[in-house]
Amino acid sequence: MASQSQSQTQSTAPPKLLGYQTDGFFDELVDDKTVARPDAELLIERINRLPAEELLRRQKAIERALYQMGITFTVYSDAAGTEKIMPFDIVPRIVSTMLWHHIEAGLKQRIKALNLFLGDIYNEQQIVKDGIIPSELIDSASAFLPQCVGLKPPRNVWCHVTGTDLVRDNTGAVYVLEDNLRCPSGVSYVLQNRHVMKKNFPQVFSASRVRPVRDYPARLYQMLRGMAREDINDPTVAVLTPGVFNSAYYEHSYLAQQMGVELVEGRDLVVEKDVVYMRTTDGLQRVDVLYRRVDDIFLDPDVFRPDSMLGVKGLMSAYRAGNVALANAPGTGIADDKVIYAFVPDMIRYYLNEEAILANVPTYVCSRPEDRKYVLAHLDELVVKAAGESGGYGILIGPHATKKERAEFAEKISENPRNFVAQPTLQLSRMPTLADGKIEGRHVDLRPYILCNSEDDVWVMPGGLTRVALRKGSLVVNSSQGGGSKDTWVAADPGQSVAIDEIS
Numbered sequence: 001m002a003s004q005s006q007s008q009t010q011s012t013a014p015p016k017l018l019g020y021q022t023d024g025f026f027d028e029l030v031d032d033k034t035v036a037r038p039d040a041e042l043l044i045e046r047i048n049r050l051p052a053e054e055l056l057r058r059q060k061a062i063e064r065a066l067y068q069m070g071i072t073f074t075v076y077s078d079a080a081g082t083e084k085i086m087p088f089d090i091v092p093r094i095v096s097t098m099l100w101h102h103i104e105a106g107l108k109q110r111i112k113a114l115n116l117f118l119g120d121i122y123n124e125q126q127i128v129k130d131g132i133i134p135s136e137l138i139d140s141a142s143a144f145l146p147q148c149v150g151l152k153p154p155r156n157v158w159c160h161v162t163g164t165d166l167v168r169d170n171t172g173a174v175y176v177l178e179d180n181l182r183c184p185s186g187v188s189y190v191l192q193n194r195h196v197m198k199k200n201f202p203q204v205f206s207a208s209r210v211r212p213v214r215d216y217p218a219r220l221y222q223m224l225r226g227m228a229r230e231d232i233n234d235p236t237v238a239v240l241t242p243g244v245f246n247s248a249y250y251e252h253s254y255l256a257q258q259m260g261v262e263l264v265e266g267r268d269l270v271v272e273k274d275v276v277y278m279r280t281t282d283g284l285q286r287v288d289v290l291y292r293r294v295d296d297i298f299l300d301p302d303v304f305r306p307d308s309m310l311g312v313k314g315l316m317s318a319y320r321a322g323n324v325a326l327a328n329a330p331g332t333g334i335a336d337d338k339v340i341y342a343f344v345p346d347m348i349r350y351y352l353n354e355e356a357i358l359a360n361v362p363t364y365v366c367s368r369p370e371d372r373k374y375v376l377a378h379l380d381e382l383v384v385k386a387a388g389e390s391g392g393y394g395i396l397i398g399p400h401a402t403k404k405e406r407a408e409f410a411e412k413i414s415e416n417p418r419n420f421v422a423q424p425t426l427q428l429s430r431m432p433t434l435a436d437g438k439i440e441g442r443h444v445d446l447r448p449y450i451l452c453n454s455e456d457d458v459w460v461m462p463g464g465l466t467r468v469a470l471r472k473g474s475l476v477v478n479s480s481q482g483g484g485s486k487d488t489w490v491a492a493d494p495g496q497s498v499a500i501d502e503i504s
Contacts, residue, residue, distance in 0.1 A: 015044045017432060020439055025430045026170045027441065028093055039491045040094045042204045047091065052438055059090045059434055062196045071192050071250060086189055087484030091432050092197060093444065093466040094208065095490045100462065103174060103448065106358030107164055108458045109348060111450055114179065114335050116351040118158035122148050122331055132350050133343050137367065140418050141337050142388050143182075145296060147303050147316070148331030154227060155454045159335070160327035161220070161291075162450040163187070163465075167361070168429035175361045175426070177445060178341055181332040183293050186465040187216060187449050188251035189485050191258075193465075194499075197487040205499075210489040211462035212499035216449070217258035219459060220291070223451050224259075227325035228288040235288035238262045238278060240269075242294050242310045252293050266294070271314030274321040289325045296330050338387045338421045339365055362424055366417040375422040376413060379406040382422040383475075384413070397475060399425055428475055431486070433468055443469045445477050446488065463488035 016034045024032075029040040036044035047055070067085050095103075120127050121138060128135045138144055163184030165177040194213055198205055221237065228235030241252035243265050256263035268278050269287065277284035292299065298308040300315040318324045334340060342363040345356040364371040364382070375382060379398045386394030396409045413420045430441035448464035466486040467477035477483040492498050 014038070014041050015048060017044050017439070018048050020432055021441065022430070023441060024170075025427055025441060025443075026168060026172050028168075028429055028431045028444065029091075030432070037094070037096070039096050039208065042207050043092065043094060043201065046201060046204050047432070047439070055090060055434055055439075056437055058200050059088075062088055062090060062200065065196050066192065069192060071189065087470055087482075088193060088196070089433050089442075089468055089470070089484055089486045090197075090200060091434060091439070092201070092487040092489050093431060093446070095446075095463070095488065097491045097493050099174070100490045102357065103166065104460045106174070106176075106356070107448060107450055107460050109352065109354065109357050110164065110176065110179070110344065111159060111162055111452055111458055112455060113344065113348045113351050114162075114181065115156060115158050115452065115455065117347045118329070118332060118335060119152070119156050120351075121334060122151055127347070127350055130350070132346050133340070137339055137418070138334070141334055141340065143296075143333035143337050145304070145331045145333075148296075148329075151320070151329065151331060153329040154322075154325065157452050157454060158329040158332050160223060160227070160329075160452050162328075162452070163447045164450065166358070166446045166448065167426060170427040170429075172429070174358055176341075176344070176358050177361055178338065179335055179344070180447070181328060181335045182295060183248075183328075184447075184449070185248040185251055185293075186447055186467075186485075187461075188254045190449070190461070190463065190465050190488070191216060191254075193485060193487040205489070208489060209492045210499045211492045212497055213461055213463050214499070216461055217255060219451055220255065221259040221261070223453050224289045224291055224325075224327060226453060227327060229322060229325075232288050236261075236286060237289045237291065238264045238287050240264055240266070240290045240292040240294055242298070246293070248293065255291075266309070266311045269312045269315075271312060271318050274314070274318045274323050276312070276315065276318050276324045287324060289327070291327050296333050299326075299330060336388075338363075338385050339367070339418065342421060361426065364422040366413050366420040366422065371422075372413065372417050375420075376410055379410060381425065383425055384409055384420055384422045387419045387421065395476070397425065400475075425475075431466075431468065433470070433486075435470065435472065440472070442472070443475055443477065444486070462490040 014036045017030050020034050022032055030036055071086055127133050159181040163180040167175050167177045190213055224237045225235050238261055239252055239256040241263055253263050264278050270277050276287045278287050294310050297304040298310040300311045301308045302313050303316040319326055342365050345360055348354055348356045364375050366372045366375055382398045384396040428443040431444050432439045433442035445467050446464050449461045451459045466488045468484050468486055469477045470484045471482050
């Protein structure tokens with residue numbers, strides 16, 4: 001009897017991921033003894049049963065499918081060629097219901113505060129007058145646009161579409177790494193990752209009660225339509241792209257196709273008497289809402305950069321007149337500034353009288369003399385970031401940098417302290433990843449996507465883009481720096497919709 005009881009206990013024990021090592025890092029799918037976390041048990045069992053060569057075969061099949069779908073991005077600095085397939089890893093990330101509730105609540109709170117900040121900073125600037133944010137940090141920010149002072153977008157929504165980057169440390173705690181409010185990219189990879197994954201683990205996918213993501217384009221479209229003037233019954237929506245040479249052009253065309261709207265470039269549009277029209281074979285057609293994927297300073301050569309060939313003359317005049325809605329509102333880039341990021345917890349306390357649900361990564365602002373002194377003395381321990389850079393550029397990872405690289409950054413910080421922040425080197429969480437034919441741990445982050453209709457109507461996509469640093473030991477997950485992506489499965493609560501219909 002004892003033997004039978006012991007056998008039953010062993011058979012119901014959570015599985016361990018065979019041959020895997022966590023190397024002391026917090027892992028998203030298994031604990032420190034490589035035992036599957038509760039929501040990942042079925043997945044780990046399935047991986048254990050599949051030979052490595054079968055996983056590799058499926059991985060290559062997915063890569064071929066992505067190539068055939070044309071899912072690419074552009075790296076301008078790569079001499080070997082600019083068009084790249086987004087690397088994809090076959091092992092999905094699984095996010096528990098409890099963790100997702102925490103993330104969702106924190107993101108909604110953060111977006112609410114950032115919208116209030118943007119409305120304030122381009123109008124009364126009360127947060128500056130009350131001494132919460134130094135005025136010189138606003139005035140010296142390259143992304144603060146004086147041309148947007150006085151703007152009041154409909155329903156006071158500035159950031160309609162946001163992609164917020166999250167990381168977890170070695171305790172499993174979630175931190176906000178940065179905000180992306182201007183033209184956040186990557187959601188098309190989320191949708192296509194799900195499309196290719198559903199065929200590889202269909203039984204596990206179904207049994208894991210994964211929440212759906214495929215309704216994102218429909219939700220985006222409904223939000224955009226709702227931005228039009230109330231007297232327009234059937235508004236025309238279009239996606240404004242910089243063109244085929246933009247790194248995210250695939251995404252622009254994909255979202256336009258999924259929403260059933262026109263994809264336009266600046267040269268396709270014209271403004272007459274403060275109304276925006278697009279040129280069609282049947283003549284001019286009015287456009288009421290633009291989901292713009294063009295950076296602020298290129299939107300209108302009459303207002304911003306006069307040499308811009310990407311925008312539309314008169315667009316800002318039409319926007320101020322209320323004849324066209326823009327998502328996101330011009331000027332949102334100030335909230336992407338990595339120095340301003342350091343003050344978001346202060347914004348939450350100031351505008352909402354709440355503590356931040358999701359903490360920032362502790363940040364040293366180099367324009368503060370005491371912070372700068374500490375940073376310069378500890379460059380070998382810190383990650384240093386340029387305030388206005390993105391995509392993994394303008395970063396020094398101190399522990400991995402050479403003495404010469406640290407000396408060069410020290411000089412840059414001393415010359416222009418406003419342009420730099422520094423953060424401790426977090427031991428980012430890892431995940432099992434198919435690397436060199438076997439399962440190994442690789443560092444990951446997570447970019448959920450948030451749609452904001454109004455202050456009280458904010459939707460967070462259940463999941464998001466899990467980015468993975470495919471190079472062993474690397475902390476840089478950006479695709480332009482050799483990173484890839486994974487499908488992200490959020491477990492459903494009882495009664496919530498489940499993505500069973502995504503199995504086909």
